[in-house]
Amino acid sequence: MSAIGAAAARAVTRAAAPSVRPRTSRALRLARSTRTPVAAHQISSQRVYSSPSASNPSTRATVVQLLSNIGSKREVAQYLSHFTSVSSQQFAVIKVGGAILTEHLQTLSSALAFLNHVGLYPIVVHGAGPQLNKILEDSGVEPQFEDGIRVTDPKTLGIARALFLEENLRLVEELERLGVRARPITSGVFTADYLDKEKYNLVGKINHVDKKPIEAAIQAGCLPILTSMAESKDGQILNVNADVAAGELARAIQPLKIVYLSEKGGLFNGDTKEKISAINLDEEYDHLMTQWWVRHGTRLKIKEMKELLMDLPRSSSVAIIHPADLQKELFTDSGAGTLIRRGNKVHINTSIDHFKDIEQLKEVLIRDRASLDAKAIVDRYVKGLQSREFRAYFDEPMEAFGIVLPPSGETTLAHLATLTITKNGWLTNVADNIFAAIKKDFPKLMWTVKEDDENLTWFFDKADGSLSKDGEVLFWYGLETSDEVKDLMVEFTKHGRQMFGDINLESKLQRAARDRAAQNTGSNTAKMPAQQRAFSTHANPLRASRQARYVTKPALSVRTYSTTNPNPPLGSKNSSNSKPSRVALIGARGYTGKALIDLLNRHPNMDLRHVSSRELAGQKLKGYNKRDITYENLSVEDVQRMEEEGAVDCWVMALPNGVCKPFVDAIDQVGKNSVIIDLSADYRFDPAWTYGLPELVDRSAIAKATRISNPGCYATAAQLGIAPLVPYLGGQPTVFGVSGYSGAGTKPSPKNDVENLKDNIIAYSLTDHIHEREISAQLGTPVAFIPHVAVWFQGIHHTINIPLKEEMKSRDIRTLYQDRYAGEKLLKIIGEAPSVKNIANRHGVEVGGFAVHSSGKRVVICATIDNLLKGAATQCLQNMNLALGYGEYEGIPLE
Template identity: 65%
Template sequence: MLSAAAVALRAGARRTVRRLPGKTRAIPVAASLRRQRPFSTSATRKTDLTTRGMIVQTLSSVGSKREVQQYLSLFTSVSSQRFAVIKVGGAILTDYLDELCSSLAFLYTVGLYPVIVHGAGPQLNSLLEQAGVEPQFEEGIRVTDVKTLRVARDLFMRENLKLVNKLEEKGVHAQPLTIGMFRAEYLNKEKWGLVGKVTGVNKQAIETAISNGYLPILTSMAETDDGQILNVNADVAAAELARALEPLKVVYLSEKGGLFDAAGQKISAINLDEEFDHLMSQEWVKYGTRLKIKEIKELLDTLPRATSVAIIHPGDLQKELFTDSGAGTLIRRGSKLLSATSLSEFEDLDALKSVLVRDREGPDAKETVDKYLEYLNENDFKAYYDGDMNALAIVLPAKDGRQATLATLTITKSGWLTNVADNIFTVLKKEHPSLVWTVKEDDENLGWFFDKADGSITRDGDVMFWYGIDNGDEIMRLMKDFTLNGRAMLGDSNLESRLHRAAKTGSKPFAQQTRSYSTLARRPVVSAPAFGLNTGRGYVTQTNPNPPIGKKNASKEGPARVALIGARGYTGQELVRLLDSHPNMDLRHVSSRELAGQKLEGYNKSEVIYESLSPDDVRDMEKRGDIDCWVMALPNGVCKPFVEAVYEGRKGSNHKSVIVDLSADYRFDNSWTYGLPELVQRNNIADATQIANPGCYATAAQLGIAPLVEHLGGMPHIFGVSGYSGAGTKPSPKNDVDNLTNNLIPYSLTGHIHEREVSSQLGAQVAFIPHVAVWFRGIHHTISIPLKQSMTSRDIRQIYQDRYAGEKLVKVVGEAPLVKNISGKHGVEIGGFEVDKTGKRVVVCATIDNLLKGAATQCLQNMNLALGYAEYEGIPIM
């Protein structure tokens, strides 16, 4: 049996972390499908090969195999009608019918049967206008007279049939259920006319449809006991349907794809028990947002705690249902939390012991917990838990130079099911500005921890994570202690190790207290708060223990030695900052003629003084084997003498360093390796000794076009806008803020070097029109791409998701990405995917920080690969 903490890790997470129930082992997809109820003989579809193909497609486009397996297991653990109720608005049927039906076809293929109820409000407004009837609303409810009802009834029948027929085209058996599904009485006949208040749901008809292999498709029309048809709001119908079926999920499909906060950012998740009152007090929660949250709370208060509501775009339905991160806004009840700062505050100490023991293994588990409680009785701590003790977190506060430590996090199956863990971590974030914890390097959910941390470092099978530590010196101290002491430090200061040892020997486990970065729970899990957190992965430090001989000389101990030629510019400064936190590279020399003799700022590992290195100096250093990697951060057309000096120094020497050139001088030289790891074979970069680092515009443009090269029906046109840091530090009109204010400067309108670079690398001619704007850093591309055959937006987005699955520095998003969201980040965001009416032209948008992934970060990727380290070593992942 898995421990609760191990189960918790298997459960997955989202940005504010949704969780599956604990203590359910992940099972193969095929096995999960076999455990579903058998299909009725009336269902004629074939499920074996189709199912396999659809699952493979989903695994590569929306989430990991683990995620899909677990969610399939969860959704098939209840009767079919209790999987999900999905409310489809009229606008979705008009604008997103194909995307909706593709998503429903996937669910149907894997044996999941959502209950669909749809409206047709926008269509009804249009028809009434054509008929000369002016729609009337009272308190937001449509006043329905006989003429309006007649138009609405006919419209609902047509829209229902349209949806059913479209599903049948995709191989989905769907059954229209338009009459007799909702019993109702008049809401207020005098005020609203023929508008109904639902009093009952015909569950039997729904269950019969599903048992016969059909998706039930309902309209939001109801009947009175005497047969009068009444109009019912589709949201109201969906809520009453949910109350009757008690599904795991209630899904409201929305063109916007979720709820948004005051800053216009999509809200990932809301835990109502903890956040409802706070939300209702916020000025930005008003009008439709306020009403929607209030209505959903009223609905969830009447449903089991396992039920959650999702507001999602139809194109993201699979991602919302089958991935930890989700895609829209998830709303759940959550749970109220209690806290304690002393053992006496716990009502039942035996219950606390039982909670702590349930995650322990071995015969001395109780003794270990007793020692732990002795420690807590004598030291400061704060515990967070729910009333039923389904979740418990214990934090040891910052003290004596030690960062606050998450020492315990244990969650039961019920705790995960009711999302108590999310609430706990929301509180942790509020009360503990910084926190440190460790997990095992081989943990199957290690990537999830990277998502929740601001930084991390790996040593001897353990990973230390942290968030909220902004002081560079403190981060360096944490990393240094962890790296140098490794397991020894985790031995003497590891809470669990000392408790275990003390339980066996009877000694005091904390006689020589030092900083503790560990957790009592074997696999602690934490999550991000529901609002306002912009988390990113930490510093990935998984190092190749056997670097290639001849690059990083395996006979030499210590980090790779780096020389930076041209460190004055913005890119050089960013690279210095990255090298400062890299555990396996040392910056030994920086060359700048203007700054010679001055101290290099921003590098804290050692004191480095600017030099004015000549090509002769470079030749002699290479000949002596002083440097493992030369980085040329010089303007175009300047670095050739230094590169040739390295060539000269290699003659007659066994040493052969790596050269990474950031200029455009060697990007068209076939003897150099083009260093764009996401599009170039990484083995080629790993084997290279001379690497041409791609341009910033060119990197974003290539990543934005590459997945569609085989589908091109003409020349892509790239409208690119860069911040003025791309113009360098030398004064010019393109980096003059006064000149740029209220302005946009086009330049090099044809024949820009990046136009040639992109065309050369993609093997397809592109047009590139660059501009410079008043912001400092970041590039936005709007790329118009002609297609040789008609494609849908969803098809194209899936191509991109497939192509970049597993790429840690490429993020495929739904909406067009924004420059302000990529500034300071180390990857590329690609989105938009707007297709014109012909289906033969798509507009794709891409953003990149020109100084990071556009230059310094990509340089470090190439250095890592060529020097034998893990590609993302020292890079904070997106």
């Protein structure tokens, strides 16, 4: 069972136990080790159900909070709102195979418990094929199949019927053990004719689905659990394939989701061996069916899914998923299995004259604008397009509409100028189709998004690179050379957003885009739309983005979700440099030096040339296999000479406090401005140096800097743990910090003496510690810091007491943190207090706890960090990557 599933089981069992526990007698025990026919057993079962009751709001809040561990609060709330927008029975039909019941019963039950305790009622229909095969073989009966359909004689049907009742009861009991009321529905739903009595015997073809038993169960507050058995009009029990039963049930119910649980967790591309993330049938079906690997079961499954979806609304979709990933599939943008949907055909126009109805076009363009002069702006915009080259992408009803200005003049970049999507456009996923078409036509694209746009994390995942300035984020994909990226970044940094604004931009990469925009809109330029949604999709159409499948707001140009993060990550692909950088490490003996050497060894473009250590001079460097390196004892003069010769691109100072200044002065005297990263505290208060905490400091400032002071380990975790609440402070925060003894360095002292630390904790520098000054200076508010050292080797735990100026709830504070750090790859917000043993040897920070005092005006937050990694070496590599033009997370293992 997954950690999320286990947490769900505990939460719902505690919070929502039924008022009357079921009393069940299970006489049926299938003796699989014997040859006794199961049909000879009798089944007796007595159930007492509790009366229906309203869902417990506190339980719902608890489960929503747990769900937030697999996705952002925004994603969970968005999908939950969508799923509850229809009648309860129209949420989802979930088909459960026999193997899932045998091997993953607890995982399945905990996933269903999650759904039920947020007010959702999936309809479950299950089979038991593998169990039936085993029982038949053990009973001396060889299973018979014709065209993949089980031939079902009376003896086989008797065994199957008893087995289905047993498996149904097992699932019901497991759900009720978790506090979920479930109702077994083993007959009365499916009516069938004989499929072909002579050929298949007692196998049915469903001709009617009676929804009343299902609706009654949901009305009573129970999850309906169905078997895939049917009855003829004369009352004869007939066997029906569970996939077929689920499909016919879906046709009758018309649900938003049809979920097929599979141990494989999805469909796989035979060429790449990768799981197919999404299939848009309208666009991809014909091509897909020509692929050599789409055969046998895969071909049949895709064909059946198309036939099913053709009978359902476009808002419906099929998911093939492992039960352990059910929550992630349903409640996150990225999903986890294979999503199959109809999608929409994308039309492309290259001239205003190609539009049949110009007034309809104008209505589409105006629907996102609320200004009084919107109509006049749109009129000028359309008039400008009459004489300009463009490509418009849209579906037939124009639920989604985008305009791209092709590259021209000196730029090779296309420019996404307009994108507007209605609510229904999101629900039918046409946006994904449009952007697959855009990327197919334009291998290089640029766009901008407002920095407070709530969908920033999606943009960062999909773009090749990004840069933020003055409330705007520039994104791009497809740039091939570092010069292209450099020019684009420099001009954007200088001049900001230049899509449809009035600022003059004279960049060779952006001038053409500016000119086109100005000409298209006349003298009074317009933003069309005010917020743009721009996407890039994977080259393989089968792996096209699955983001933004649903939205609950009307007619948006960009799907907006709140995040106050002023400094979004540049992303692991944000690279403007493809050449190796020569690195010198001064002070490589300590723990941090060793950790950094290991990271540099993994980095594809960091070329470590020199390591300096007085104690280790002459010895071979271990743990670095790119080249043979011998420790040197580099003097200040040696460093100055190497800088004059241009032998080093980046200097890393891993020296004790107060030692590195002569080396820095020597480099400064040369005046070549190679990059220096200082891991000591010597320059953390120097305004001429850039403070290198990417999650809180403007990343573009770090990218442009040549003198970067690496933050302290204690200080990094403390700042990240406090920063979102600075505007809400009602007093001085107090940080109680405990570090492993590696934080005391390698020089012997009582603070790194294991015997002295055994059964002990040592407090030190209880006031005015340098990290106290650092935290306070960077946050702009006084913070008290009380450090301690304990017996473990590496890892820091902070318990942070924060007074609040107004009453706040734990849920709201946690949401504040999730929104603030949305998209940060090295920062995880969790519900419970994080533990040191879970952060040691990992490269990020965990923040959790969020315990609010009964007064509502004090919160205790906990933060953990590995002092040698994110507290030092990992953060150093982040800063090196940014300053040297590589992706911020290049060389850093991301979990």
